[in-house]
Amino acid sequence: MLDIAFLDASTLGEGIDFEPILKLGQVRMFASTSREQRLQHIGGAEVVITNKVVIDKEIMDACPNLRLICVAGTGMDNIDLVYAEQKGVKVKNAVGYSTHSVAQTTFALLLELYMRVSVFNHYVHSGAYSAGNLYTCTQYPFCELAGKTLGIIGMGNIGKQVAKIATAFGMKVCYYSTSGKNTSCEHEYERLELDDLLTRVDVLSVHAPRNPQTYNLIGEKELRRMKKTAVVLNTGRGGIVNERELADVLDEGIIAGAGIDVFEKEPFDAEHPFMLMQHPERLVLTPHIAWSSFEARTCLVGKIAENICNNI
Template structure:
């Protein structure tokens, strides 16, 4: 039996994919362009894909295909309806990265709140050597304790963030994008109230018709002066051009791990923000701690075992 991974590079150069060899002949491609999909899959029975599009064209051209393992939670890179029509099983992986995403959320918040980039640059420049006093407090920073922390999307990751924020001493409130979440551990408030009253707002929601551009110019203008906004959910929830414009007009601090189009496009407006100290950008890494990726690979292996038992 042949097993193919179409975009192994998305799992990291340090990822150990050897466990898939137990199921048959395993071949991994670093990347797969659209015109290479059919050639790379060939007569494989099982295909692993993180972001490579597997659509009707591919399924029809690869008749031996029986299982598509998505090495992620989101499934929008596979034509699920046509896979079902063809009798092809599609399995994703969920819940493997909650700790990693929560940790990245705090990495972004703490860097913005604590002015870490400024103070590191100050010391690295050699300026501290010439200081007349033992410290340097040019950029005042605050504590999380007693701050109001708003969470958009109180799912598994949102709850993990809420738990840690509470341990820091924050007052946690949340906004349910679906309207279905009625968690009694935390106060549910409207998005408007959250933006007007919270010192920190973090996004952990999926992208859908209710969340696309949920945070745009109107919402950013509502936020408190000095507030922090972090998106580790999905690109497209935050209107990036509006963020770029407002950061040079209003004292807000923003951390984005996800963008609407990835990788980042050339001449993206966020690359031209003048107040760069108000912005941290990371290249969609929140999901990808070493431990999370190991767990992801293990769970993909379990999905293959389940398929083979049927």
């Protein structure tokens, strides 16, 4: 029977049916695995499933039965891919499971920045609406998405879905390819170099992987090139937008706002620059939830099971 160890199953949350994985062998499910517990939890497993637990040279050398590492997500930053290839250990991630979830969260952040729904909700619940003499509230102006320009960094599956939704809102879409190789969308959307894109867009949305080319891609210099009314969204990967410099630029009013779901360190410290801002109302934060709709997590379990079946 296939020996499978899931090292951090709690990262997939509650209410998810793991049966597609459980039926594939003897599955040992661990809610979490510390660095010190890795060898103990993996044991003689042939298949390891990990979301964020690091699998490096030390672990691969100490686990001779290991044949397949299944990443419970898309990013593989926690795996020593070069050494895995040298050892003949297959590494498979899950692709495409969260496209709709991330795109939806991207627009949830954008609409909060543009519409300020939470502010109006508080206005009504606080009693201010009942105490007033107007049928409406005009003290918090908002803008329409229609006619605005959205610039996408990273036109993969998620970037394309975001572009599709933006078009439905009446937005204009352009994009920047971080690899310089993605020309597949040029017939639909204008492809620009980063400097040109930054000066043109009303909304900048990041959907690229984090790698040496994208790390700190958007910092103070880039943000200062943008319109004063522009907003920045990152539901891609932490570390692509420099967080300290973004906080400073927002406090200065260089750009209008930002919506961030992913962070360089997760969770970040209580003294993080985002928590010390003078104008926190310009920043909408969510705790890396864009990937995690119920449907996306259910699909993820199925993708992991498929990867095991297809590679063992």
